[in-house]
Amino acid sequence: MSFERRFDYLLLGGGTSCGYCAAAIRDIDKNRTIAIVSADSEPPYDRPPFSKGFLKNDAMSPDDAHCKDESFYPENNIELFLQTPIASVHRGSKKVVAANGDEFAYGKLLYALGAEPIPLSIPGGEHAQLLRTASDGLAIRERAKSSKKICVVGGGWIGAEVAATLQSMGIAVTLIEKMPDLWPNVPSRASASAVKRELEKNGVEVIVGNQVAAIDSKSVRLENGNVIDCDFVIAGIGDTPRTHIAREAGLDVGARGIRANSNLVTSDQSIWTSGDVCEAEDIYLGKHYQAEHHLHAKATGAHAGKGMAGEPAPFDGVPYFFSDVGELSYIQRGYPEHAKESFVLGDPESPVLTEVFLFQDGRFAGGSDIRRDYKQQDPISDLFEALIKARTNIGALRDRLQSPSFDVLELKSLL
Ligand SMILES: Cc1cc2nc3c(=O)[nH]c(=O)nc-3n(C[C@H](O)[C@H](O)[C@H](O)COP(=O)(O)OP(=O)(O)OC[C@H]3O[C@@H](n4cnc5c(N)ncnc54)[C@H](O)[C@@H]3O)c2cc1C
Known part of the structure; x- marks a missing residue:
């Protein structure tokens, strides 16, 4: 039998972003009712482990990835409705109907x-x-145990991470990407090449510029007719933000996400958005921006929560993407995909490489860094964040940036 309940704060999704949103609301508002409604069977959790350590660590359970301990929700009077996909949002009556x-x-x-x-x-x-x-992570971990050979379709960051993890477990892996290079959407092409070299060095077979035409339970057939035998196929070929219910509800929806102002409020003043599905006005970029990054989901979720609880402010977080491919750690800050030019610093063969991106007017647009020692990346990441926040023009250093041995930390002098 169906029921009807009312909550002061209703959080739809129950993923990373919702978990941090609920906590931020409760920090400010101790009394009003909060509920999270999720299609998933788990309370809010962080997804990055599921393409990395989780796959090879049998001792790790999904609970280890939960954003909050189990006791957090009852202790904070936050109701969880799991396995409850929502079907529609009715803005006039301020109601959500579940499937x-x-x-x-x-x-x-x-x-x-x-x-x-x-x-x-x-x-x-x-x-x-x-x-x-x-x-999905559990299913891959189980299938991997009885697999000698796995094909991974899609050489984006998720495919590259999964390929590296499975290979490190002693499984033969073929990674297939239809574009001419791995990480086709990553602005740092030098880093993408470094990732390909690293995977190949470790024994992953990397096939680029070729598509998978058909799959059966024991093989993959490529468009060029080659057949690759394997025990199991994993696909990571991209995703689509789940905007359809918002669109049906008449919210303003952009190219990839739900349009919001810089406070993360949608075209309806009672509805906020955050995480992968949010396409909000970005104060540094001066236009709408959508990102599918773990730290962005956390930060926008928490920010939306503060706004919902009565402390609205423009979101001023600087985009932060990270990926771990085997022993390589990659970070990317800011908006390199919106840059007009870039400079590669370092030695591509090692690989210890940083790439600095500039907007057309010379303003710092973002930066990336790839290396084995992730601890060395913290000061670089902090510097990139500060350069974006200060809207620093680094155009005057173009000549020096052309030297691959330029130390990126010297950009601090411009702050
Ligand atoms: C395996 C994996 C590894 C990743 N690794 C990295 C990484 O290394 N670095 C990085 O920066 N980013 C990484 N990401 C991306 C990052 O996890 C996402 O950007 C982040 O999870 C987005 O959070 P979100 O809250 O917007 O969405 P999600 O965490 O996906 O949560 C959305 C929630 O909505 C629920 N839902 C869907 N439809 C309905 C419905 N109709 N009704 C109710 N609920 C519904 C889903 O069940 C889910 O719980 C990774 C993603 C994956 C999948």
């Missing part, structure tokens, strides 16, 4: 449904395991 018919009335709403992995739409594509949830 099972349950109705949730709200005072303020967070819409944070994340993104849906894109399935492989080729013959046999249903045999490929996708990776978004903790249960």
Whole structure:
């Protein structure tokens, strides 16, 4: 039998962003009611481990990735409705209807449904395991135990991470990317090349510029006719932010996400958005920006929560993406995808390499860094963040940036 309940704060999604949003609301507002409604069977959790350490560590359970301890929700009077996908949002009556018919009335709403992995739409594509949830991670870990050879389709960051992890478990891995190089969407092409070299050095077979045409339970057929035998196929070919319910509810939706102002408020003043599905006005970029990064989901979730609880402010976080491919640690700050030029510093073969990106007017647009010793990346990351926040023009240093031996930390002098 379905029910109807009302909550002052209703958080839709129950992923990374919702977890941090709920905590931020409770920090400010100790009394009003909060509920999280999620399609997942787990309370809010962090996803990065599921393409990395979780796959090779049997002792790790999904609980270890939870944003908060189990006791956090009852202790803070936050109600969790798990395995409760929502079907529609009715803004006029301020109600959300779940697929099972349950109705949730709200005072303020967070819409944070994340993104849906894109399935492989080729013959046999249903045999490929996708990776978004903790249960996907568990399924891969179980299948990997009885696999000698695995094909990973998609050479983006998630495919590269999974390939590196499985290879380190002694499994033969073939990674297949249709574009001419790995990490096709990563602005630092030098870092993408370093990742490919690293994977190949460790024994991963990397096939670029070729598509998978068909899959069956024991092999993958490429468009060039080659057949690769394998025990199991994993696909990481991108995702689509889950905007459809917001669109049906009449919210303003942009190219990849739900449009919001810099306070993360959507076109409806009672609805906030955060995480992968949020496309908010960015105060440094001067236009709408959408990012699918763990730390962005945390920061925008917490920020939306503060706004919902009565402390609104423009979001001033600087985008921060990280990826670990085997022993290589990659960080990326700011907006390199919006840059007009870049300079590579360091030795691509080692690889210890930093890339500095400039907007057309010479302003610092962002930076990336790849190396084995991730601890050395903290000061670089902090510097990149400070350069963005100060809107620093580094154009005057163009000549010096052309020397690969220029020490990136010298940019501090411009602050
Ligand atoms: C395996 C993996 C590894 C990653 N590693 C990194 C990394 O190393 N670095 C990095 O920066 N980023 C990484 N990311 C990206 C990062 O995890 C995401 O950016 C982040 O999870 C986004 O948080 P979110 O809250 O917006 O969405 P999610 O965490 O995806 O949460 C969305 C929630 O909405 C729920 N939902 C969906 N539909 C409905 C519905 N109809 N009704 C109710 N609930 C619904 C889902 O079940 C889910 O719980 C990784 C992602 C994955 C999948």
